[in-house]
Amino acid sequence: MYKSGSIYKVRSEKVVVRKVGNEMVIVPLVNSVADMTRVLTLNETGAAIIEALDGQRTISQVEAQLISVFDVQSDILAADLQNFILDALAKGIIEEVS
Numbered sequence: 498m499y500k501s502g503s504i505y506k507v508r509s510e511k512v513v514v515r516k517v518g519n520e521m522v523i524v525p526l527v528n529s530v531a532d533m534t535r536v537l538t539l540n541e542t543g544a545a546i547i548e549a550l551d552g553q554r555t556i557s558q559v560e561a562q563l564i565s566v567f568d569v570q571s572d573i574l575a576a577d578l579q580n581f582i583l584d585a586l587a588k589g590i591i592e593e594v595s
Contacts, residue, residue: 499556499582504594506552511589514547521547523590537590542567546581552594556582 499505507514513524513531521544523537539547545566549559556578563574585591 499579499593501557501560502555504552504555505550505582505586505591506594507547507550508589508592516544516548520544523547525589537588543581546578547585547591550582550591 511526513526515522515524519541521539523539525532525535525537545563546559549562554562560571560574560578563569563578564571567574569577582591586593
């Protein structure tokens with residue numbers, strides 16, 4: 498579980514992130530080479546989360562930003578955001594800054 502004051506960012510040395518329309522494509526890098534067998538495609542919501550995890554905003558700030566954009570209850574958003582962050586950490590897509 499993360500703390501609301503935690504800050505995360507994309508591990509730019511481990512993945513390449515590209516936005517295509519409302520979706521986002523994340524390509525993991527292995528020894529600086531794209532691993533096309535593990536490409537991830539995020540929908541609009543996932544893309545918004547990755548964009549918000551900029552290494553400067555706290556989780557509380559990210560939640561507030563996402564609540565203002567998406568029509569979702571705050572407790573549902575908090576649970577979904579926690580799951581997203583834990584999964585992204587496990588896959589090496591993001592890292593904790595503080």
